[in-house]
Amino acid sequence: MNKLKNQDGISRQIWVFFCSVKLTVYLLVLLAVTSIIGTVVLQNGTPQQYVNLYGQAIYNLIQVFDINDMYHAWWFLLLLLLLCINITVCSVERLSLKWKIIFPDQIRFNADRFLKSKNKQTMDLTRQKNHLLDPCERWLKKQVGTVVRQTDGDTTLLYAEKGRWTRLGVYVVHASVLLLLVGALIGAVFGFKASVRIDEGNQTGRVFESKTREPIDLDFIIRCNEFEVSFYDTGAPEEFRSNLTIIENGQESFTTDIRVNHPLRYKGINIFQSSYGTATPDAVRMHIVDNTSNTEVTRDMRIGDTVDLPDGAGRFTLQGFLPHFEFRGNDLGETFFGLVTPAGETGFQIGMPVRFPTFDKMRQGQFTFVVDDFEKRYYTGLQVTKDPGVWYVYAGFILMILGCWVTFFMSHQSVMLALVPLDNGQTRLILSGKTSRNARNMTLKLKNMAARLENLLSRGDQI
């Protein structure tokens, strides 16, 4: 890196380009401004939605700049990449320049700088310097830290400091930004977000990627034993709970409950409760009423089964089930569908909402079909995710908080106490200090320290 710095030419120019905080500010402004786009323009919609919303011309523009998935668009990722390079280059450069200064082999201090500083408290004591030296040194060590002693003619200088390491806080913050982005990248490359519906009693080892609907096979099989939903008096859902069994190599591994906010994490796969609904029932009891003779037969059927209608009048197939059936703008709820094929004619489809047993009667056909009873089952909607990057992200979170804390609220403080013998036998103490941030606080602190020191020394010899 140092070689690079001393080189002239293109690589040097690139380095200098990335080495500027101005660039950081521009990049942050660009990121802030462009991020707005994705909150205003519909994300991940269908082409039709875009054309309807914005018209064809704007949709073309949207496509060119990937604005339909803006936060993953090449130019947005490029901005993030530039930010990463910027942070890295800047930090490496500054740190390599400052490292020797921050952590010198031997701690030195510039007495003149302290003596000229505005942050200074002076007091004159009637005692001789020799008597004051040791107490002062002990006091300073207790207040701040290890003391370095220097003499300059008659004057003795005591120097102590603490928090040198806090100068690194800002680099921790910057490293945390990188760690977050690395974690996000790992998650994007090696992770997935998928979902699956499992009926109560059923099992599957295959889930479907949320956006592409591509199937993904897991290393184990999930069985949903039971799903439960409880409601508040208001009708709002209180809790969703799925009882799941994990099956590996044909053997049941374990059984557990998952709830919203309480997922199952197993072998790097996270399983979340995300939705639920009524599953397609297995067995159904049907009444078939012959309206001409007013006779009625009962049949136990499964979805897909076909039965003969009485007296060779034709056939009936139970085709399917929907948890919600939209009919003339109303939701009729759980509804079965069947295909009626009268003898010698083509078939037609009928709907049989469970809540409205007379629904099919309104059709006024020869037969009325009613679903009398079925075994109600739920399906549980699971979100299945894998994100091996999440631990990097969490580590980044922790580092960012710690780094911000250190950067904002801690500082490298150094204090120098000069003991100057005066002609009249008195000793002048000059307490001055420096800090890497928040100078105002330092002034106050020095005032307090001086007061305490004077108090201590004037109490006499017992210290």
Add this chain to the structure above:
Amino acid sequence: MNSAFALSSTTLLYGLAMVCYVGAFAFKKKTLATAGFYVLAAGFLANTAGIGLRWVESYQMGIGRAPFSNMYESLVFFSWTMAALYMYVEMKYKEQGFGVFVCPLIFLSIAYASFDPSISAKISPLIPALKSNWLIAHVVTCFLGYAGFALAFGLSLTYFIKPKQPGNSVIFSRLPDEEILDELTYQMVVFGFLFLTIGIITGAVWANSAWGKYWSWDPKETWSLITWFVYAIFLHLRMMRGWHGRNLALVSITGFMAVMFTYFGVNFLLSGLHSYG
């Protein structure tokens, strides 16, 4: 006493405090500002009691949840965090002047909660996704952050009210001088930034435990990130580029606009996962 009564009293007291501070500003009366502080403190006690009682009442109703989970509660809590931080700063730095810019915000937040008919004060049970301790951590830290930014905003506004030549007009003598303004604005932004950072992080951890994704570019998330960027810009401009004074105050004002949009704009104008601020 119940929470409704306590919170109505809070609104009244905060309104009164605002009048005091405005009066102190307009008629340059120090005593009015001091009175304002005590009224504000009384309002703060009522505010605290109101939040506490609401918590207790939720248990009495058999719902039992922390009072931080809808628009109404967040507005009440926002008033609380702003009042707490303002009083702390006034006591620590002995600067009374800028209360005239902060008290209206404190009052407006709780007044809006009480008077807008579309904001329900009812204690309703939580949907399953909101039942999480991360929710409490998330809301508390976010609103501490917002309070820091609100104060920074109030302080930044004073730059544009104060005459350029200090001492020109006695009316403004109650306002902090430029150096202190600059330092205080910075302190408030730093406070806000730390808590906004923690707020975003706790939100991400919560999202990861509820939905399996710590970040999904939901509009509210994105806007909080935008806000975070703006204040990161503020910090770098100040620390690395030596910006101070009015220019920097403009960045702080922009930041607070972003906060307001994150809080309200997103709810009204955009759609997403979050049900409230």
